Amino acid sequence: xxxxxxxxxxxxxxxxxxxxxxxxxxxxxxxxxxxxxxxxxxxxxxxxxxxxxxxxxxxxxxxxxxxxxxxxxxxxxxxxxxxxxxxxxxxxxxxxxxxxxxxxxxxxxxxxxxxxxxxxxxxxxxxxxxxxxxxxxxxxxxxxxxxxxxxxxxxxxxxxxxxxxxxxxxxxxxxxxxxxxxxxxxxxxxxxxxxxxxxxxxxxxxxxxxxxxxxxxxxxxxxxxxxxxxxxxxxxxxxxxxxxxxxxxxxxxxxxxxxxxxxxxxxxxxxxxxxxxxxxxxxxxxxxxxxxxxxxxxxxxxxxxxxxxxxxx
Numbered sequence: 001x002x003x004x005x006x007x008x009x010x011x012x013x014x015x016x017x018x019x020x021x022x023x024x025x026x027x028x029x030x031x032x033x034x035x036x037x038x039x040x041x042x043x044x045x046x047x048x049x050x051x052x053x054x055x056x057x058x059x060x061x062x063x064x065x066x067x068x069x070x071x072x073x074x075x076x077x078x079x080x081x082x083x084x085x086x087x088x089x090x091x092x093x094x095x096x097x098x099x100x101x102x103x104x105x106x107x108x109x110x111x112x113x114x115x116x117x118x119x120x121x122x123x124x125x126x127x128x129x130x131x132x133x134x135x136x137x138x139x140x141x142x143x144x145x146x147x148x149x150x151x152x153x154x155x156x157x158x159x160x161x162x163x164x165x166x167x168x169x170x171x172x173x174x175x176x177x178x179x180x181x182x183x184x185x186x187x188x189x190x191x192x193x194x195x196x197x198x199x200x201x202x203x204x205x206x207x208x209x210x211x212x213x214x215x216x217x218x219x220x221x222x223x224x225x226x227x228x229x230x231x232x233x234x235x236x237x238x239x240x241x242x243x244x245x246x247x248x249x250x251x252x253x254x255x256x257x258x259x260x261x262x263x264x265x266x267x268x269x270x271x272x273x274x275x276x277x278x279x280x281x282x283x284x285x286x287x288x289x290x291x292x293x294x295x296x297x298x299x300x301x302x303x304x305x306x307x308x309x310x311x312x313x
Contacts, residue, residue, distance in 0.1 A: 015041025024053035037187040056098035126172035133166035140233030186229035
């Protein structure tokens with residue numbers, strides 16, 4: 001029999017109402033750390049999340065989750081005592097974890113909390129794009145590229161130079177409408193430890209271990225009041241990053257069909273209806289200029305993007 005869930009709190013990851021019920025205060029504490037800075041942007045049906053924490057004699061960290069899709073269910077299993085069942089049709093997630101998980105905060109955050117709501121947000125409201133986003137004069141720029149392309153570094157450099165910071169890695173493009181609205185996590189930026197060579201103020205900051213991926217410096221943007229931030233921006237330019245060696249720095253046109261392939265990849269299986277909505281959102285997004293920024297000098301890149309936004313070239 002599952003334990004009762006007497007604890008309840010509502011959060012707003014990316015602006016969407018999310019109700020969490022659990023029997024462990026540690027779960028709500030982690031939700032506050034991950035989502036506490038977000039506020040309500042949308043009056044949508046709340047995402048319902050139940051987290052059942054069961055007693056365990058073990059303190060060992062469970063293995064990574066393995067994922068399976070059986071529409072409308074998305075299931076993730078670490079072992080018999082730690083698993084997730086997402087019912088995308090009901091906007092509901094049920095999670096069972098052993099108390100051992102509570103002793104491994106990076107594991108709890110990465111495999112459970114960070115993904116609890118995003119699967120429903122992606123299944124109903126948005127299309128995820130692997131891109132950073134910054135804005136200047138209320139005109140947004142998506143900074144696209146694979147891992148290691150420099151998205152976070154350039155986004156943070158722009159923010160230091162007076163731009164509005166929206167997100168460093170994941171941009172959520174709203175379905176429907178024609179406003180090219182992008183949502184992001186404007187409350188933190190993750191940078192590689194080598195970023196201290198570019199940004200002296202990061203020297204001495206803690207390098208955060210992660211349950212998956214490389215260790216990073218996780219910077220709270222709220223702790224830097226000189227940085228402007230916004231959870232939303234209208235995308236007016238798309239820029240693919242190319243930190244190449246050799247050749248002159250330049251901003252050149254980029255093929256829209258290649259950009260479409262980059263943005264069209266699905267991180268989860270979706271219905272035909274939602275796929276059509278994603279396609280329409282990307283079609284609208286690709287009406288803007290799509291460019292490639294070839295550079296090695298970070299300051300030059302920031303100034304070149306400023307010229308793009310203010311002069312359109």
